[in-house]
Amino acid sequence: MTRYAVPLARIRATLDHVGLADLLGLAGVSPSDAGALDDVLAEAARFAEQVIAPLNRVGDVQGARLEDGRVRMPEGFAEAYRSYVDAGWGALDAPVEHGGGGWPAVVALAVQEMVTSADLAFSLCPMLTHGAVDLLTHHASPDQQARWLPALVSGEWTGTMNLTEPDAGSDLGAVRTTAERADDGTWRVRGTKIFITYGDHDLADNIVHLVLARTPGSPPGTRGLSLFLVPARLPGPDGRPGEPNDITVVSIEHKLGIHASPTCVLSYGDAGGAVAELVGAEHSGIAAMFTMMNNARLLVGLEGLAVAERAAQAAEEYARVRRQGRRIDSGSRDGDEGPVPIEEHADVRRMLLTMRSQIDAMRTLLYSTVASVDRSRHAGDDAERRRHEARVALLTPVAKAWCTDLASEITSLAVQVHGGLGYIEETGVAQHLRDARITSIYEGTNGIQAVDLVFRKIGMDGGTMVRDHLAELAAVAARLQADGGWGTTAGERLDGAVAALREATDHLLERLADNRRAAAAAATPYLRLFGLVTGGALLGDLALRTGDPELVHSARFFAAHLLPAAGGLRATVLAGDEALDDGELVQTLRR
Numbered sequence: 001m002t003r004y005a006v007p008l009a010r011i012r013a014t015l016d017h018v019g020l021a022d023l024l025g026l027a028g029v030s031p032s033d034a035g036a037l038d039d040v041l042a043e044a045a046r047f048a049e050q051v052i053a054p055l056n057r058v059g060d061v062q063g064a065r066l067e068d069g070r071v072r073m074p075e076g077f078a079e080a081y082r083s084y085v086d087a088g089w090g091a092l093d094a095p096v097e098h099g100g101g102g103w104p105a106v107v108a109l110a111v112q113e114m115v116t117s118a119d120l121a122f123s124l125c126p127m128l129t130h131g132a133v134d135l136l137t138h139h140a141s142p143d144q145q146a147r148w149l150p151a152l153v154s155g156e157w158t159g160t161m162n163l164t165e166p167d168a169g170s171d172l173g174a175v176r177t178t179a180e181r182a183d184d185g186t187w188r189v190r191g192t193k194i195f196i197t198y199g200d201h202d203l204a205d206n207i208v209h210l211v212l213a214r215t216p217g218s219p220p221g222t223r224g225l226s227l228f229l230v231p232a233r234l235p236g237p238d239g240r241p242g243e244p245n246d247i248t249v250v251s252i253e254h255k256l257g258i259h260a261s262p263t264c265v266l267s268y269g270d271a272g273g274a275v276a277e278l279v280g281a282e283h284s285g286i287a288a289m290f291t292m293m294n295n296a297r298l299l300v301g302l303e304g305l306a307v308a309e310r311a312a313q314a315a316e317e318y319a320r321v322r323r324q325g326r327r328i329d330s331g332s333r334d335g336d337e338g339p340v341p342i343e344e345h346a347d348v349r350r351m352l353l354t355m356r357s358q359i360d361a362m363r364t365l366l367y368s369t370v371a372s373v374d375r376s377r378h379a380g381d382d383a384e385r386r387r388h389e390a391r392v393a394l395l396t397p398v399a400k401a402w403c404t405d406l407a408s409e410i411t412s413l414a415v416q417v418h419g420g421l422g423y424i425e426e427t428g429v430a431q432h433l434r435d436a437r438i439t440s441i442y443e444g445t446n447g448i449q450a451v452d453l454v455f456r457k458i459g460m461d462g463g464t465m466v467r468d469h470l471a472e473l474a475a476v477a478a479r480l481q482a483d484g485g486w487g488t489t490a491g492e493r494l495d496g497a498v499a500a501l502r503e504a505t506d507h508l509l510e511r512l513a514d515n516r517r518a519a520a521a522a523a524t525p526y527l528r529l530f531g532l533v534t535g536g537a538l539l540g541d542l543a544l545r546t547g548d549p550e551l552v553h554s555a556r557f558f559a560a561h562l563l564p565a566a567g568g569l570r571a572t573v574l575a576g577d578e579a580l581d582d583g584e585l586v587q588t589l590r591r
Contacts, residue, residue, distance in 0.1 A: 001427065002428070004049055004053040004118055004310055004313060006049060006114050012038070014364055015367065023106060024103075026104070026375065026380075027103065029103060029104070051080050052115055052119050052122055054076070055080055056121075056310075059074045059121050066252050069249055071199075074260050081155075084155065085154060085204075088101065091155065095149075099150050099153045105374050106367055106370045106373075112130075118310075120307050121258040121259065123303070125201065129152055129158045132159025132161070132208060134292060136149055137149070147235070147239065157206040158204045159208045159209075160207060160209045161296065162177075162211040164193060172222050173220070175213070176191060177214065178213055178214050179276060186276060187276040187277065189276045190269030191213060193266045199262065199263075199264030200232070200264050207231070209229070210227060210229060210289070210292065212228075218282070218283060222286045225289075226280075226284065230268065230276040246268065246270060246275070293443060297396055297400040297449075298369060298370060301362075302366055304436065308362070311414035311433070312355040312414060315351070315355065315429070319342050322341065323342070324342055326338075352417065354413065354557075356554055361535030361558060365402070369399050372392045373392050376388040390460055391465065393457055393460065394453075397449035400449050401450060401527050404439035404440040404446060414432060453527050454508055454512070454527075455519070466505055470501065472537075473534065473537040474498050476538075477491045478491065479491070479541070480541075493560065493563050494533075496563075496567075497532070497533045501529055501530060503574075504526055507522075508522060517577050521577035521580055522573040525572040532562065536562065
């Protein structure tokens with residue numbers, strides 16, 4: 001099994017490319033702290049490689065298990081999590097007033113990438129806690145923040161997101177869990193939630209569940225949802241966890257992958273009602289929960305990048321050491337030339353470069369989006385903050401869906417590079433394929449992300465944001481063409497891809513006005529086109545500005561071998577929905 005090595009140089013180059021120096025100043029990081037950043041990243045890399053990565057195989061084989069109503073984690077997880085908390089890795093970008101480090105979110109993203117590549121299943125617990133901190137920072141009362149945030153920021157307590165129910169998956173308007181006010185001013189929650197990641201575990205002293213529920217007389221649909229904070233253990237007068245709340249772990253799911261991440265069915269109120277606190281106003285729950293969901297969607301996109309990186313490293317290592325066959329251009333047919341590393345074969349090299357160039361593009365997209373999160377929070381000008389807030393809204397569904405779709409493709413390619421051994425569990429690469437598959441499903445399926453992009457995002461402000469984005473991509477193409485070197489050809493190809501995306505965008509903006517079904521039919525290929533062109537442009541700009549030979553090679557390959565797909569995706573977007581309503585085909589499917 002290949003040892004994970006943090007791609008520190010690529011991470012650092014991408015951080016610089018998205019304007020890290022400027023972001024440090026906006027976040028109020030002192031020059032002395034900024035000078036220590038490389039040490040912080042290097043120590044995070046060491047921690048990910050030496051402490052967390054060895055748990056990846058252990059967790060996959062042992063899995064989380066339910067014993068006597070409690071979830072027990074695999075060997076080594078509790079010790080590693082304690083080390084993670086003690087080092088403060090989860091608190092890097094949390095508010096200083098609640099014990100956080102105050103670093104830009106993009107710095108925390110870089111560390112999260114390392115942790116997630118090291119062990120995706122392990123990383124989900126701090127990822128959800130990070131989202132809970134973000135939600136409570138924006139929506140909880142000052143009193144609630146003072147009582148709950150310090151332990152969540154430090155990681156001593158962990159957080160969860162409770163949305164899904166047996167009859168309410170993507171349609172949150174069907175949520176049936178209820179909450180009623182008690183005489184003491186608190187609330188009592190009753191209902192069942194499913195698919196609750198880290199809904200129970202033995203890593204921390206307490207778990208803070210954030211639960212969507214309906215209050216008496218609430219309106220139907222998502223308008224009637226409120227948000228409740230429901231601790232697994234009720235804090236005593238000293239603030240420390242005391243008696244268990246009325247929450248039962250009914251079961252944990254047996255899954256294709258991420259075996260060490262306990263996916264729980266939780267029952268609230270079996271003995272009368274789980275004690276809860278209302279967060280924000282009644283019926284404002286969906287807006288508050290979307291703060292956490294949008295945070296999680298970016299981090300799920302990061303999961304796609306991270307597991308793809310881990311799989312690609314395994315494939316690259318195997319291709320270096322596995323010797324088989326002769327070079328096709330050697331001219332030798334009688335065995336006088338010995339077998340060569342399979343990375344010498346053109347098709348294997350194509351697969352390796354496809355993986356690596358897509359990973360580089362995914363990283364630039366994710367880091368660029370989260371850098372805009374930082375600017376939306378800290379930029380000195382209101383207009384600038386609003387512009388970056390709109391950019392984040394536009395790119396979030398793309399970052400989530402494009403990166404996670406590619407994760408399944410890249411991990412599958414990694415299995416292919418290994419040949420038959422890739423299908424054998426002992427090599428470890430099959431785990432990455434199994435783990436990656438969930439990322440395009442949870443936190444809103446990728447089909448939902450595509451519909452969100454088309455129906456809500458490209459039309460923001462009359463299409464101003466998406467047209468500004470297209471102009472930025474065209475400017476990158478122009479800079480590449482003006483380079484005079486490798487960038488000239490790459491820039492020409494990017495310019496054609498941007499034109500394809502612009503035509504597809506204009507087409508969909510028109511269809512939103514006269515044929516919404518056709519727009520829905522084109523949403524997924526459009527998102528793929530959007531991610532392809534945006535990722536290719538950002539990678540090209542990164543390579544042009546750094547001049548790094550490996551990044552240049554990656555950008556050249558992306559432009560030559562991957563960007564040409566833009567024309568086909570454009571044609572699919574423009575094809576409309578006629579084939580969906582072909583009567584003969586529909587009847588065949590129904591049979």
